[in-house]
Amino acid sequence: GENVEQHPSTLSVQEGDSAVIKCTYSDSASNYFPWYKQELGKRPQLIIDIRSNVGEKKDQRIAVTLNKTAKHFSLHITETQPEDSAVYFCAAYSGGYQKVTFGTGTKLQVIP
Amino acid sequence: EAGVAQSPRYKIIEKRQSVAFWCNPISGHATLYWYQQILGQGPKLLIQFQNNGVVDDSQLPKDRFSAERLKGVDSTLKIQPAKLEDSAVYLCASSLRRATDYEQYFGPGTRLTVT
Numbered sequence: 001g002e003n004v005e006q007h008p009s010t011l012s013v014q015e016g017d018s019a020v021i022k023c024t025y026s027d028s029a030s031n032y033f034p035w036y037k038q039e040l041g042k043r044p045q046l047i048i049d050i051r052s053n054v055g056e057k058k059d060q061r062i063a064v065t066l067n068k069t070a071k072h073f074s075l076h077i078t079e080t081q082p083e084d085s086a087v088y089f090c091a092a093y094s095g096g097y098q099k100v101t102f103g104t105g106t107k108l109q110v111i112p
Numbered sequence: 113e114a115g116v117a118q119s120p121r122y123k124i125i126e127k128r129q130s131v132a133f134w135c136n137p138i139s140g141h142a143t144l145y146w147y148q149q150i151l152g153q154g155p156k157l158l159i160q161f162q163n164n165g166v167v168d169d170s171q172l173p174k175d176r177f178s179a180e181r182l183k184g185v186d187s188t189l190k191i192q193p194a195k196l197e198d199s200a201v202y203l204c205a206s207s208l209r210r211a212t213d214y215e216q217y218f219g220p221g222t223r224l225t226v227t
Binding site (some may be wrong): 043045046103104 | 147153154155167170206218221
């Protein structure tokens with residue numbers, strides 16, 4: 001089955017700096033890669049996603065890049081703000097029934 | 113539109129007792145997921161339904177966990193008997209799963225504490 005590894009597990013940045021979180025996956029047939037943000041005590045919410053036929057996608061301060069050859073995808077947050085502090089999860093969908101596997105999460109702390 | 117509903121929100125039971133969780137997905141969503149999220153970890157998929165059929169239950173501890181989705185709408189997840197390590201938040205999510213829309217919408221979760 002699919003295996004998704006996520007790094008780093010914790011990340012502290014100064015407000016205004018950039019943050020990058022990377023995930024690697026094992027199943028070359030995976031074709032959809034979402035990123036979720038989960039604030040303390042709340043449910044995960046989709047912040048950005050990318051499909052396997054696209055190399056990069058951007059939405060304001062958030063971008064995701066995909067390298068299918070290396071089987072990794074990354075979340076980039078620019079001009080970080082304190083409200084970006086949360087746990088971020090990547091996920092990969094694979095197979096005919098689109099089974100989903102989540103990464104282990106990255107706790108991002110933005111220091112004012 | 114209404115979101116994914118779950119109940120109860122909190123449950124405390126003793127080990128070896130039984131517990132059931134209920135989920136009502138967003139209307140029209142064909143796919144329903146149950147996840148177990150242990151504190152500090154990512155959501156772990158327990159079972160995935162497509163309408164009322166099971167697509168994936170490879171990580172469901174079938175000796176104690178069971179789930180069903182009646183008429184392809186509501187779903188229940190049951191644990192019998194519970195163990196201490198079952199303490200976690202149980203998240204239900206649903207999605208349309210059309211070719212252009214895979215986004216999962218999560219419910220608020222049920223926090224289970226097993227003592």
